[in-house]
Amino acid sequence: MSNLEDKDIENDFGFVRIIFLYISYGLVILNGKIADFICKLRGQRYLNTPEGYAPLFVEFEYFYQLRMFGRLKHAWDRPICSLPGAWIDVMERSNKHYSERLELTGTTKYCLNLGSYNYLGFAQNSGPVAEKVIDGIKKYGVYSGSTSVEVGFTNAQKQLESTISRFVGKEDAMVFEMGFATNSGSLPALIGKGGLIISDALNHASLATGCKNTGCKVKVFRHNDPKHLEEIIRESIIQGQPKTHRPWTMILIIIEGIYSMEGEVASLPEILAIKKKYNCYLYIDEAHSIGALGKTGRGICDHYQIDPKNIDILMGTFTKSFGSIGGYIAGDKTLIDYLRTTTYGSVYANSMSPVCAIQSLEALRVIMGEDGTNTGKEKLKQLHDNSNYFREKLNEAGFVILGNRDSPVIPLMLYSPNKLSSFSRLCLERNIAVVVVGYPATPLSSPRTRFCISASHTKEDLDWALEQIEEVGIRLNLKAASINYKKPIKN
Numbered sequence: 165m166s167n168l169e170d171k172d173i174e175n176d177f178g179f180v181r182i183i184f185l186y187i188s189y190g191l192v193i194l195n196g197k198i199a200d201f202i203c204k205l206r207g208q209r210y211l212n213t214p215e216g217y218a219p220l221f222v223e224f225e226y227f228y229q230l231r232m233f234g235r236l237k238h239a240w241d242r243p244i245c246s247l248p249g250a251w252i253d254v255m256e257r258s259n260k261h262y263s264e265r266l267e268l269t270g271t272t273k274y275c276l277n278l279g280s281y282n283y284l285g286f287a288q289n290s291g292p293v294a295e296k297v298i299d300g301i302k303k304y305g306v307y308s309g310s311t312s313v314e315v316g317f318t319n320a321q322k323q324l325e326s327t328i329s330r331f332v333g334k335e336d337a338m339v340f341e342m343g344f345a346t347n348s349g350s351l352p353a354l355i356g357k358g359g360l361i362i363s364d365a366l367n368h369a370s371l372a373t374g375c376k377n378t379g380c381k382v383k384v385f386r387h388n389d390p391k392h393l394e395e396i397i398r399e400s401i402i403q404g405q406p407k408t409h410r411p412w413t414m415i416l417i418i419i420e421g422i423y424s425m426e427g428e429v430a431s432l433p434e435i436l437a438i439k440k441k442y443n444c445y446l447y448i449d450e451a452h453s454i455g456a457l458g459k460t461g462r463g464i465c466d467h468y469q470i471d472p473k474n475i476d477i478l479m480g481t482f483t484k485s486f487g488s489i490g491g492y493i494a495g496d497k498t499l500i501d502y503l504r505t506t507t508y509g510s511v512y513a514n515s516m517s518p519v520c521a522i523q524s525l526e527a528l529r530v531i532m533g534e535d536g537t538n539t540g541k542e543k544l545k546q547l548h549d550n551s552n553y554f555r556e557k558l559n560e561a562g563f564v565i566l567g568n569r570d571s572p573v574i575p576l577m578l579y580s581p582n583k584l585s586s587f588s589r590l591c592l593e594r595n596i597a598v599v600v601v602g603y604p605a606t607p608l609s610s611p612r613t614r615f616c617i618s619a620s621h622t623k624e625d626l627d628w629a630l631e632q633i634e635e636v637g638i639r640l641n642l643k644a645a646s647i648n649y650k651k652p653i654k655n
Contacts, residue, residue, distance in 0.1 A: 196231030285620030286487030302516035333472035343481035346491030348509035421453025427567025455485025
């Protein structure tokens with residue numbers, strides 16, 4: 165396999181295309197308003213507020229859902245009736261008009277799965293991991309019945325916390341039943357009034373929610389731009405807190421290992437140097453990088469060969485590489501002991517289902533080689549080979565691809581919102597299930613499809629998919645965009 169150089173790709177959408185983009189949005193809104201006016205003349209309204217009551221929600225938001233998103237909604241929320249493995253059964257839906265609910269037709273389509281987070285192929289109902297899970301159901305059932313601080317802390321969860329802390333190279337770890345809540349509920353326990361959070365512009369919504377929940381000052385630096393990060397830190401230290409200008413009680417930098425919409429690996433060496441220079445704390449969300457990045461799957465620190473002790477807080481989830489649910493936070497033992505009694509996810513939410521804890525634990529043991537086999541190493545190698553091969557071939561075909569080598573997240577730029585629906589539909593017609601992403605998850609002019617590659621994909625699967633995507637790309641004219649390459653990012 166040839167070496168495809170890591171590149172941070174800046175895409176030039178073009179001024180003329182942006183004009184036509186906004187014109188097209190304007191026409192869709194105008195058409196929707198006309199349809200609403202006709203409905204009102206007929207006495208039909210989709211928002212009926214009782215007399216004397218304030219509306220429950222903004223009318224335009226429902227207008228957007230019905231008249232704009234409604235035209236594209238068949239590209240999302242597609243139900244499946246199989247394991248989320250390399251191939252899945254997609255349940256087909258239809259409606260007579262975009263304003264109507266999509267109804268199941270009773271038929272299914274057997275599709276290559278290029279959208280699930282099944283990075284290491286642990287989404288399975290047979291094999292050693294599945295057998296241990298079945299045994300766990302017989303022993304524990306499927307419900308924890310309480311919070312971790314009461315009577316819901318099972319032995320399975322205890323073993324998982326011990327193993328994940330060893331895996332990521334930290335003293336201790338605690339497990340949560342939901343990945344989103346790991347961030348949104350834990351950040352308020354880490355920092356409060358008088359503190360400063362400096363967050364990457366493209367951090368996940370769970371991090372943004374957690375930052376809001378802290379109540380402290382939040383500043384944003386340009387995506388993966390260490391230079392801008394340092395400028396913000398220096399200015400913040402000089403200015404101090406708003407109004408009082410007192411020194412910040414602490415400064416917390418928040419980044420991700422792999423950015424889920426970009427497929428890009430964080431510039432950790434540069435950010436770590438800045439963190440040490442200004443005595444800041446560093447929090448890394450490894451939802452997409454743990455179990456997928458690095459020779460041993462230990463995430464971004466493994467990728468860059470950086471000692472995890474240099475990172476203050478490592479967060480990750482079990483929903484991607486481990487085929488389970490939930491998340492974890494790993495750090496020094498004193499920090500974890502403090503979080504166990506202060507974070508919302510530990511005090512108020514039920515603990516992780518013991519069955520899911522066993523799934524995560526057994527998958528982790530396979531990755532670490534503690535099951536006595538080389539299956540974990542083979543899965544990691546297969547994932548990296550598949551990801552790099554697929555990325556390289558798409559790049560050679562002339563598509564605009566974002567991200568870095570070894571990242572299993574591979575975004576292909578579509579640019580125009582009307583191509584979101586078309587790309588998804590044409591791929592489904594060719595028996596390929598994909599995920600398309602648009603505003604507000606991405607900038608208005610940067611809709612994309614996001615391929616998620618798995619170790620369970622074969623080279624034959626990927627070659628066949630590349631042929632089909634090539635045909636769709638030609639039909640939708642996806643290779644016409646110009647690209648400007650910035651300085652390559654080194655591994």
